[in-house]
Amino acid sequence: MDDIVPQNTYRTYKRDTQQLLFWIIHAFNSVLESSAAAEAASDGQQHRQNVTGQVTVRELVAMAKTISEHAIRIPGAIYRKLQSVTRARTVMYMAFQQLAALSKKADPEMEKSNTTHKYFIDALHEVFELFGGPAWEKQQQDQTRKQAVRPDGSREADLDAELDAEVESARFTNKFAALGLGSSANNGLDTAAVDSSGDEESDEESRPAAAGQQRRQARPGRGNKKKKKKGGKRAKKGKQESKPQTLDEVPLESYRIIEDTDGTVTDYLLAVYALFEEICDLRLYMSGVWREVAYEGLNGAVAATLGDLATAIVKRAESAIMVEFPGHESYETVMRTITRGDIEKAQGKFAITLYKTSDGEGPAEKMEETSLDIKEYFLIYAYRDLVDFVTDFQATRSGKPTKRMLQEIDKWDPNLDLQRATKEQRQRWRRSYTINWLYDLVNVFSGIVVQRNTMKGEHHVYEKVDWSADGEWSEHVRLFGINEFAGNVTSIAMQKPGTDVKKLINPSLVFQLQCIVDSLMVSRGWSLNSFRGHVLEPPKKGYRPRRDVDLFLDRQTERFGKGILQGAFVLQQLLEQDSATHPERHEAHIGVLQGILWDFRDWLGESKYKSGLATLPPSRFSNSNSNGLWEYSPFLCGAGLAEGLELVYRFGLTLWDRMPEPMLMVHLHNMLVQQKYLKRSVGLFAALEDTFSKAFYADGRPPTSNFTDALSSQIGKTGTHFEHRRRAAQKRGANTTLAMLDVAANRFFRTKSNLLLYRESGWNPDRISNEDLGEHTFLYQFRSRQSNHSAAESFRHETGRFQSLEAGGPRPLHMVSDKDPKAALPRNLRPDRLSRRGLLELIRCDVYSDICGPSPLSSLNYFWVTARMIMIFGMFEHELKRINNPLYNDIYVANSGRGIEKRILLAVAALSERDEECLRTMARILEEQRTGWLAHIYWDDLDTTMDRLLRPRDDVEGPNPDVCSIM
Structure with missing residues (x-):
C-alpha cells in the first residue's frame, strides 16, 4: 500500500536527495562495470565505484558527467527529484539571505553559508544540464498529454512510480535496472547503456538523450563476466574472510551529500x-x-x-x-x-x-503578497x-x-x-x-x-x-x-x-x-x-x-431512545435482571458498563470539579460558569464526544459478539421477511443486516431458505454456539476492560468505525489498511486511483442503502446521481496527489459520514439497540407463555437448561419453521415494535446527502469577507 500522507518540505527534500543519490550512484557503478566504461578508463582518469552512498558535491557532478557520457536513459522521476532538491536548496539560500538581513552587522559565518548554498545550487543545475534536463523540460511542456505512452503500452508516470518504489525500498533489482539504466525491454543488470539496435526509437519518443549524446547499449553480458579463480573452495573461503564493503549493505537513509558543517545547519534550517x-x-x-x-x-x-x-x-x-x-x-x-x-x-x-x-x-502568476x-x-x-x-x-x-x-x-x-x-x-x-x-x-x-x-x-x-x-x-x-x-x-x-x-x-x-x-x-x-x-x-x-x-x-432524558446515559441505565438493568439466576453471564459486562456510565455522567461535558472538590481550588471561571473548562472549550467538547462515541462503539460490538440476542434477532427478522410473515422489513434490523452483513451471515448475504443452516454456518466457524466463544475469551484473559473493548478480538463483529481506525492508527492514515477502510470511503477510492465516477457510484450506494432507516419505511433521498459525479468528491482533491488539506478534506468526509452521514456506524446508540433486542426477546417469551404455545412449553417448561440456552433453542426452532403460531406471534410483536435506525441515533437526523461537505467552496480557512470587518 502506497503512503498517501503528504510529506513536509524537509522530509520531501531528504527523501528526494536520498533517492536521487541512490539512482546516480548505482547508475555510476553500473557504468564502471561495463566494458565500455573500462575502455573509457584508459584515458588515465581514476574511476572507482562508490560503496558508501556518500559523495561530495564535486563527486556528484563527476558522476553525472560519467553517466551522461554513456547515454543512460534518465527516468522522469530523476529529473523531478533534481528539481525538487534544487528548489528546496534555493529556498534555503533565500532564507539565509533573509536571516543575514536580520543581523545588525555583517556575519562572516552567514556569508560563508550563502556561498556554500550557491555552490551547491549551481552544482545541482549542472547535473540537471548534464542529464539533458532542459530538453526533458521542453518535452514536458510540449506534450498535450502529461503522461506519454510508451510503445509497449506502459505510461511514463507508471515507470517512474515503479522506479520510485524500487528506490524507496532500496533494492537495486532487475526491474530497477530496466527502468533506470536501459530500455524497458532489457531486464539485465549487466548493461549500462541502450543498444542502438534495441529500443532507441521508443526511448527517443519518451525521453530526451543526455545533452549531445547518442544512445547505445553494450551487448548483454559484456564487461560483467567473472573469471574463475584458482584455489577452489580455499580461495572462496579466503575471499569471504576479507569481505569488501558493498553498496548493497548501505541503507537508503545513509545516502547523503557530504558538506562542511554548514550542511548540517542548512538541513536543520x-x-x-x-x-x-x-x-x-x-x-x-x-x-x-x-x-x-x-x-x-x-x-x-x-x-x-x-x-x-x-x-x-x-x-x-x-x-x-x-x-x-x-x-x-x-x-x-x-x-x-x-x-x-x-x-x-x-x-x-x-x-x-x-x-x-x-x-x-508554465510559470505560476503571482497574485498577492502580504507580510x-x-x-x-x-x-x-x-x-x-x-x-x-x-x-x-x-x-x-x-x-x-x-x-x-x-x-x-x-x-x-x-x-x-x-x-x-x-x-x-x-x-x-x-x-x-x-x-x-x-x-x-x-x-x-x-x-x-x-x-x-x-x-x-x-x-x-x-x-x-x-x-x-x-x-x-x-x-x-x-x-x-x-x-x-x-x-x-x-x-x-x-x-x-x-x-x-x-x-x-x-x-x-x-x-x-x-x-x-x-x-x-x-x-x-x-x-x-x-x-x-x-x-x-x-x-x-x-x-x-x-x-x-x-x-x-x-x-x-428529553428524547426517548436517544441519549447514551438513559440507554446505559436501561441496559444495565436488563443485564442485571438476566443475571439474577446466572450471575456469571454478564458480570464483567455489567462492571464495564457501569464504569462507562459513571465516567460519562461525572467527567464528560461537565465534571465534579464544577461542584467543588475538597482540597482543590475552585474553577478559575467560577465568576461566570464553574463548568468553564467545558463550556468555554469547543475543542474539549468535540474531542470528548469523539472518544465517547468510540467507547460506546467498542463496547457495543463487544456485547453483540458475546451475547446471542443480536445474531438471533437479525436471523429471525430475515426469515420472517422472506417467508412473508412480515409484509415489509423492520428498518432497524434491515439496516443492521446491511451494515454488518459479514458479521451476521457466512457469505455476507441474507438467506432466502434453509435459515437454520445459515445460522449454523455462521456460528459454527469456531464452535457450536456462543458459550464456546465466551469460555475461550475467559481463558485468554479477555475479560479485562481493555481486552473486552478490542474489536479486533471479536469473532463476528470486527468492523471498525472511522473514528476507531484513526485512533488505533495513531492518527496516521498510512497505517490503515484498505480492507479496514472499506470501499465506500473516499480515502479508499483515492488510494485505488479510481475515477471520480466510481467514487460517486460508491457514495450513491451508501446513501441508497439507508432508505429503510425510518420506522415508517423507505423515504426519498437526494441521490448523488442527480448531480455531476465530481460533486461527490470533497473539495481540494487532486487526481494524482494530495496536499495536507486535501488529505484532511478526504478524511473529514469519511469521519463525517461515520458520525452523522450515510455510513453512520458511530451515530447509533448501541446501548439502546441492545436493550431493545433483549426486551423484544422478553416479549416473545412472555406472549408465547401467555398463549400456552406448545413449542415454548417444550423448550422453557420441559427443558431444564439455562435461560440463555433456552432462548437459543427457541430461535433455532423458529428458524426451522416448525410452529406457525410461534412465527405469527413473533411477527406481530416485531410489527408492534417497529422502529428504525434513526430512532436510536444521538442526533435529530442524518445528513445522507452530505451536501455540507460536498458542495463547492473556494476556501476553507476563514469567514466570508462580505460579512466581515477586516483589520
Missing part, C-alpha cells in the same frame, strides 16, 4: 522552515473547520478528529528534527532559529504569497502564555495563581465584545482565557493524586509522578478526549520550581494548545486568515460548545 510551514497552514485550516462547527453546525467530533490528525502531522515533522538533530527539537529552539533569536527584528521579514496556476505548464505577523502565525503568543502559566503554577504547585498573575487574569469576561475591543484588549482577553483554562485543566487532571496526598496522607512526589495518559493513574483520570495533552502539560507544570521547562515544550504541544484556544476564539467571531489577517464578525446566536456532547448524553 530547512527542517525548521518545513515545520513552521505546516504549523501555519494547519492552524489556518483548523480555524476554518472550527468556524464551521460554530456557524454552520458541523459536528464537533469531526473537527476534533481532524485536530488530532493535524497535530499528528506536526508531530511527524517534529520527530524528524528530534531524530536527526537531537536536542534541537524544542519549540524555543526552533522559534529562535527561524527568527534568528530576535522576534521583534524578524517582524515584517516574512511574507505569504498567493500564486495562480494554470492547468497547463506575516510572525508572533501570531508562529504561535509565539500561545507559547508565551503556556510558559507563563507553567512558571506561575510551579511557584506554589497549589493550583492557585500567584497574586501577580491574578492581577492579570482574574475575572475574565466571557461576553467581551471582540468587535469593539482594541487589538491589545483582544490579546489580553485571549491570554487571560488561556491561562485560566490551563489552570482548570491541570487541577482536574491531577486532582486524584493531589487528593491522595492531602486527604489520605499519601506522599506522591509530583515531579516524579507518571502523568502520561496511559500512566499509573490512567484509570482514575477522566478528561475525555485530551488526556495525552493534559498529561503532557501537567507533567511540565508539576516540575520543581525553577526548572527550565522551555526545553520540555515541543512544537506539537504548542500547536495543539493553539487549536484549543482558536476553537473558542473562532466561535466568538475572531479568526485568522492568510491574506486578510485578523477577521472579526458577530458570534453565531445560540451556539454552545456543549451542543453536540449534550445531545449524545441527554442528561435530562
Whole structure:
C-alpha cells in the first residue's frame, strides 16, 4: 500500500536527495562495470565505484558527467527529484539571505553559508544540464498529454512510480535496472547503456538523450563476466574472510551529500522552515473547520478528529528534527532559529504569497503578497502564555495563581465584545482565557493524586509522578478526549520550581494548545486568515460548545431512545435482571458498563470539579460558569464526544459478539421477511443486516431458505454456539476492560468505525489498511486511483442503502446521481496527489459520514439497540407463555437448561419453521415494535446527502469577507 500522507518540505527534500543519490550512484557503478566504461578508463582518469552512498558535491557532478557520457536513459522521476532538491536548496539560500538581513552587522559565518548554498545550487543545475534536463523540460511542456505512452503500452508516470518504489525500498533489482539504466525491454543488470539496435526509437519518443549524446547499449553480458579463480573452495573461503564493503549493505537513509558543517545547519534550517510551514497552514485550516462547527453546525467530533490528525502531522515533522538533530527539537529552539533569536527584528521579514496556476505548464502568476505577523502565525503568543502559566503554577504547585498573575487574569469576561475591543484588549482577553483554562485543566487532571496526598496522607512526589495518559493513574483520570495533552502539560507544570521547562515544550504541544484556544476564539467571531489577517464578525446566536456532547448524553432524558446515559441505565438493568439466576453471564459486562456510565455522567461535558472538590481550588471561571473548562472549550467538547462515541462503539460490538440476542434477532427478522410473515422489513434490523452483513451471515448475504443452516454456518466457524466463544475469551484473559473493548478480538463483529481506525492508527492514515477502510470511503477510492465516477457510484450506494432507516419505511433521498459525479468528491482533491488539506478534506468526509452521514456506524446508540433486542426477546417469551404455545412449553417448561440456552433453542426452532403460531406471534410483536435506525441515533437526523461537505467552496480557512470587518 502506497503512503498517501503528504510529506513536509524537509522530509520531501531528504527523501528526494536520498533517492536521487541512490539512482546516480548505482547508475555510476553500473557504468564502471561495463566494458565500455573500462575502455573509457584508459584515458588515465581514476574511476572507482562508490560503496558508501556518500559523495561530495564535486563527486556528484563527476558522476553525472560519467553517466551522461554513456547515454543512460534518465527516468522522469530523476529529473523531478533534481528539481525538487534544487528548489528546496534555493529556498534555503533565500532564507539565509533573509536571516543575514536580520543581523545588525555583517556575519562572516552567514556569508560563508550563502556561498556554500550557491555552490551547491549551481552544482545541482549542472547535473540537471548534464542529464539533458532542459530538453526533458521542453518535452514536458510540449506534450498535450502529461503522461506519454510508451510503445509497449506502459505510461511514463507508471515507470517512474515503479522506479520510485524500487528506490524507496532500496533494492537495486532487475526491474530497477530496466527502468533506470536501459530500455524497458532489457531486464539485465549487466548493461549500462541502450543498444542502438534495441529500443532507441521508443526511448527517443519518451525521453530526451543526455545533452549531445547518442544512445547505445553494450551487448548483454559484456564487461560483467567473472573469471574463475584458482584455489577452489580455499580461495572462496579466503575471499569471504576479507569481505569488501558493498553498496548493497548501505541503507537508503545513509545516502547523503557530504558538506562542511554548514550542511548540517542548512538541513536543520530547512527542517525548521518545513515545520513552521505546516504549523501555519494547519492552524489556518483548523480555524476554518472550527468556524464551521460554530456557524454552520458541523459536528464537533469531526473537527476534533481532524485536530488530532493535524497535530499528528506536526508531530511527524517534529520527530524528524528530534531524530536527526537531537536536542534541537524544542519549540524555543526552533522559534529562535527561524527568527534568528530576535522576534521583534524578524517582524515584517516574512511574507505569504498567493500564486495562480494554470492547468497547463508554465510559470505560476503571482497574485498577492502580504507580510506575516510572525508572533501570531508562529504561535509565539500561545507559547508565551503556556510558559507563563507553567512558571506561575510551579511557584506554589497549589493550583492557585500567584497574586501577580491574578492581577492579570482574574475575572475574565466571557461576553467581551471582540468587535469593539482594541487589538491589545483582544490579546489580553485571549491570554487571560488561556491561562485560566490551563489552570482548570491541570487541577482536574491531577486532582486524584493531589487528593491522595492531602486527604489520605499519601506522599506522591509530583515531579516524579507518571502523568502520561496511559500512566499509573490512567484509570482514575477522566478528561475525555485530551488526556495525552493534559498529561503532557501537567507533567511540565508539576516540575520543581525553577526548572527550565522551555526545553520540555515541543512544537506539537504548542500547536495543539493553539487549536484549543482558536476553537473558542473562532466561535466568538475572531479568526485568522492568510491574506486578510485578523477577521472579526458577530458570534453565531445560540451556539454552545456543549451542543453536540449534550445531545449524545441527554442528561435530562428529553428524547426517548436517544441519549447514551438513559440507554446505559436501561441496559444495565436488563443485564442485571438476566443475571439474577446466572450471575456469571454478564458480570464483567455489567462492571464495564457501569464504569462507562459513571465516567460519562461525572467527567464528560461537565465534571465534579464544577461542584467543588475538597482540597482543590475552585474553577478559575467560577465568576461566570464553574463548568468553564467545558463550556468555554469547543475543542474539549468535540474531542470528548469523539472518544465517547468510540467507547460506546467498542463496547457495543463487544456485547453483540458475546451475547446471542443480536445474531438471533437479525436471523429471525430475515426469515420472517422472506417467508412473508412480515409484509415489509423492520428498518432497524434491515439496516443492521446491511451494515454488518459479514458479521451476521457466512457469505455476507441474507438467506432466502434453509435459515437454520445459515445460522449454523455462521456460528459454527469456531464452535457450536456462543458459550464456546465466551469460555475461550475467559481463558485468554479477555475479560479485562481493555481486552473486552478490542474489536479486533471479536469473532463476528470486527468492523471498525472511522473514528476507531484513526485512533488505533495513531492518527496516521498510512497505517490503515484498505480492507479496514472499506470501499465506500473516499480515502479508499483515492488510494485505488479510481475515477471520480466510481467514487460517486460508491457514495450513491451508501446513501441508497439507508432508505429503510425510518420506522415508517423507505423515504426519498437526494441521490448523488442527480448531480455531476465530481460533486461527490470533497473539495481540494487532486487526481494524482494530495496536499495536507486535501488529505484532511478526504478524511473529514469519511469521519463525517461515520458520525452523522450515510455510513453512520458511530451515530447509533448501541446501548439502546441492545436493550431493545433483549426486551423484544422478553416479549416473545412472555406472549408465547401467555398463549400456552406448545413449542415454548417444550423448550422453557420441559427443558431444564439455562435461560440463555433456552432462548437459543427457541430461535433455532423458529428458524426451522416448525410452529406457525410461534412465527405469527413473533411477527406481530416485531410489527408492534417497529422502529428504525434513526430512532436510536444521538442526533435529530442524518445528513445522507452530505451536501455540507460536498458542495463547492473556494476556501476553507476563514469567514466570508462580505460579512466581515477586516483589520
